[in-house]
Amino acid sequence: MKLRATLLAFSVLCSFAVPAAHAAGDQPYAGQTITVLLPPWGTLPKAMTDAFKAKTGITVDMQTQGWDQIHAKILTAMIANNPPADVSEVDWSWVGQFGAAGWFEPLQGKVPAPVVQDIASDKIFTIDGKLIAMPYNNDFRVLIVNKAMFDKAGITQMPTTMDELWADAVALKKSGVTYPIALPLSANEGTSTAWYLLTKAFGGDLFDASMKPEFTTPDSAGYKALDWIVKAAKAGLIDPASTGLTDVQVQAFLSGGQAAIDLAGWAGNLTVYNDPSKSKVAGHVVAALMPSATGHSRSFGLPEALGIPANAKHKGAALAFIDWWMQPAVQIEAYKALGDLPTSTAALSDLSKEGKLPSGDVLLKQIPTVEPLFAQGTPEWYPQFSAGVSSAINQAAKGQLTVAQAIAQIAAQAKKAQSQ
């Protein structure tokens, strides 16, 4: 009896050993489990993680954390010298900080070159020559309008300059849209990024190559952009309630049918705007190229990426996971399940050809014009600077500061942030 049991156990063990020996070659990390920390829109459905496991033998433990908390979470873990996960979220705005702190494993040379070629916006995640994360969510700014309202106001062509945009807004207001432009003006990050976008639209940049402010003189793009925003608010083109609303809340104006123009719209918004269960204007919303003073549309990207913390325990398996996610087929599946706009150019053109990308043709035209906000790489003082920007814009919109005073305050904040 005992002999039979032993023989049975032995044969069972052998049956495991044989496939294991076979798999060791093409599944070098089989049996490992990696933890992946991402916001809700990065949490892959079970079907996808199962497919990954079947391919590589690696089990994925997906940990979700709300967007507002994930930065604090990663920070707390890294300061305590504990890896938050094997793969974690890296937002474009954290690159300067995390790069300077050396918290993420450099990936250059480790991710295959064709993949890096295919993925747009990887430059945003390169600092000091080190590629610290690979982007998976390709959010960039584009102009989003309610075409039905435009038609009603008699506007036939999409605006290509900021002056045309102003004229269109005035016309929309006359045709019955009380507050045509949806733009956040509260003291939150969305307000700052809107100003950055309009600075680019006016043909300029925020900082020069040595990080000196370029927005301080009245004829500079940044100054003109802030002036435009404040004037628009005063002229009643923007709902006064926007001084208390974040970007996501302001989008409710467009989806609720009150506003006609989402001036700081993300490409990813389009799916929500055209979803009849969430939007009253589904089917009427289209994208257009960002207006520009120079005639060449410019936009910037706010992508999110996957990075490997420097003290992660399963770096090899983590890299396998990232490589897998960079494949066009996987990105297309993630788009269909979660709405994350692919970073792979191949995936994007496939989706557009299939007709699955709303306003796909416009998006594909905008993508080559998407630049990083900071050509030199996001500096480590960016978060501090950005908080000061939104505070100043908020006060200017409320009439507590003049445009000149607000610009001066922003410049002072930049100096303070850079010196610390």
Place this chain on the structure above:
Amino acid sequence: MTQKPLQRWAIRVGTLILLAWSLLPILWALRSSLTRPVDLTAAKFSVLPPVFTLQHYANLLGAVSAFRGTVTQSVWPQFSRALLNSMVTSGAATIVTVFAAALGGYAFARLRFPGRDTIFGLVVATLAIPAYTVMIPLYRMMVSVHWVDTYLGVTLVYVSAFLPLALWLMRSVYRGLPISLEEAAWIDGAGRLHTLLRIVMPMAAPGLIAAAILTFLTAWGQFLIPLVFSPTLATKPLTVLIPEFVSKNYIDYGLMNAAGVLAIIPPLLLVVFLNRYLISGLTAGSGK
């Protein structure tokens, strides 16, 4: 107890005001949880939702979820697990805290030992410490003993945070009791511990119940501590799960409100249950 008509009228008015103050915002949450996402951003204000819907509750409790119009994995496994975690961690924290405060409070109230008042002062002073101040070193400690993301670890952190208040409350309650009853027991030969358990505690019941309610509810509403010490669904409570219903382009207000409405049910039931013990211990024991 006879009450003058003016008093009764005052009580009625006061009750109405208190009810309105406490309940109206919650009723608004209930209303939002029964509203369709499309109507949540309506420009016109209306008291009742234009169209009633149970979809948010269906998403929370049901087998499937509708996310962005497509059917995806259900929220229920996460919601139910988070609910369980909230109950376990809040319950454990409450039991341990009240137990320690019941015994320790008596020690600080009636027993004399060296350093008593200094130690008590220091313990109570920790009430003033903001959570951020101790979070990182505490996190490092917990990581090194592998107690992060365990019920044990989170409970201990909660107890260290809530014990000072409970202790102070219990000591205050014990001190408020006339010592004559205890002295009578000692003269009869009863030991200190026996006196505490058989005679003092029943009289201190309101304090114990108040401490239990305070601790449970404070633990139930904790956010920062579990954010750091309960990163995964193994121990993640409702307070940390609910903000995850914010997606990049869309805040699911209906779902969040529905989750919030469901989240208030366990504490509500607990308070209704504990209330019967909140009667004055002195009136109960004074029928001698």
Place this chain on the structure above:
Amino acid sequence: MTALTLTRRRAQIGGKDAGLGLLLALPIIILMGSLVFWPLILTFWDSLHRVDPMRFGTPFVGLRNYLNLFSDSDVRAATINTLTYVVVAVVVETLGGIAAALLLNAMGPARKWMLAAVILPWALPPVVNSIIWLWIYNPSYGVLNGVLHMLGLISHNHVWFNDRWTALFLIALVHIWRMLPITAVIVLAGLQSVPQELYEAARMDGAGAFSRFGWITLPLVAPSLAIAMTQSTVLAFNLFDEAWILNGSSGDTRTLLIQVYMSAFQDLHFSYGMALSVLVMFASLAVSLIYVLRIPGETVSE
């Protein structure tokens, strides 16, 4: 029983007091020591250095972080905001809490439902609480404007958060709404411990309701009140969620703890943020001591 017997009995027990007392207090001492005091010392030590993950090394800088805090205009603005919240919150929560506790105390069988209703604001998850009030205050489709409009008090939608002091008050209101039950519960426990005989005796002596309140209730409830007010003070000093969710990082309504979060976790000037949090601790202690020392019976040892 003679007084002599009592004293002798007391003396017999006295020696065993210390043993039992320490035994009961020991777990508490160990727990608080290891989980609170030790990390606190470590943080304080950190605050005397420059701990900045983006920079190499952590040199000792003494009190420089603290000195810089005093000259930081953001910190100064946040201090004014926080003190405003503290004053408004403590006053309203104390008065409201006492009123609620008195009401609950006077109720009969209906009390359990009333108590349940009273604690609901506190039972609501903080993020849901904040979004409810975001909705209430929303200028376009919020309840506040909606109701005021229906009552004819305002003609067009008012943007509440444009004015700094209105914003401060409205945020304080959200905080008070959530925290008032705490004061109510603590004071209720205190009220429950007041012997009914005292009220009966006073009533027979002809004392009216207000006299009974002033001469019996208030003094006997004073220790509970000290506890409740201290808790209110500390919670108000630590106000974060309500201000953050309702008005972001705006300097108008930013609290000290938001400033701690921004310095330490957003800007990664870690030890700077920790120094500020240590100062917040001392400030809330100082304010609390004001009432604790004034209430007799709290510091007098037996």
